[in-house]
Amino acid sequence: MTEKRNTRRGMLTGGAVLLGAAVVGSPGTAEAANGNALLIGRANTGSAETKLTNSGTAPGLNVTSTAAAHAALLTTKNKDRWGTWAANDAAGQGVGGAVRADGRQNTGLSAGTVNPKATAITARNTAGGASSMRRAVVGTATPTAQPKLDAFHDRNFWGGGGEFAGTNGLIGLATDFGGYGVLGIATEASGVGVYAEAPPDQTALLTLGNAFVQGNLSKSAGSFKIDHPLDPANKYLSHSFVESPDMMNVYNGNVTADANGETTIELPEWFEALNRDFRYQLTPIGDAAPDLHVKTKVAGGTFSIAGAKPGQEVSWLLTGIRRDAYAEAHRIKVEEAKPAEEKGTYLFPQGFGKPASAGIRRQRPR
Known part of the structure; x- marks a missing residue:
């Protein structure tokens, strides 16, 4: 009896009790380190892994917090280490999050960082072969x-x-100056950095503000769409773009001929640096001018017309082909054969009596 009472007293005052995978320890209990059991109720330090392995179907570790506004599990990152590292094996998930179905605004997986240059969650899938389809x-x-x-x-x-998926499929917010809300990079020649698709006559990509494209912009059609000037509250007004196969710029204006039926049109100082292969059109206003013609072609930032009647108004239209460095290096291919992987598909399959599945853009995403 004496030996049993002493053992019981040691458990209450200075010993440690093993509970499953952890130890409830008193202040005098040694620290958990180098793979030993965790001590509940005090700090644990170690220089080797402390592992919890579960061969059953239940979670290996389930941590629940019953206090309001407190985290069930908190991990802290120290310098170049991870607060939590989750790896998946075979068809499992590294991290899984689920929300309640009672309509509350819960978050299945929430990550925050107090350092604007830090990363809240880093997820990486390095599997190859058939396993590369894992997310x-x-x-x-x-x-x-x-x-x-x-x-x-x-x-x-x-x-x-x-x-x-949901009301907003993906939200990207850039908080640093010069950052990108959403960044998409394609590393393969046939890849697409950002892909957007919507049902017919719906908007696949909406930008509220300016858009800049550094490169060629290819499209099936184009237009501006504004509130109708005569009924802005109830109607829209649209105009299609002016198209050409040769990177054409268009310039025009109205001038008044002098007493000799002549006048000179001054052009911007950059005009000849930007354009070549000029083409002219002249239209007399108010009366016929059979002798109206271009007297001198574009040179030194001007061109002149003659043959109008004294004081007559003339409309002029001048076009040029871009000759700047970017245009010279990226001429539009007016006609080109489809690559092998796109033959038999269509940009607009419905227009040729083909099903939507024959559309080229439905074939591209992988």
């Missing part, structure tokens, strides 16, 4: 969002990327 990050806002995406396309667009 580094998977996020679903509602249980019905993914089926809607599957019904929209006829191929798996999301093989190597992330799925973000």
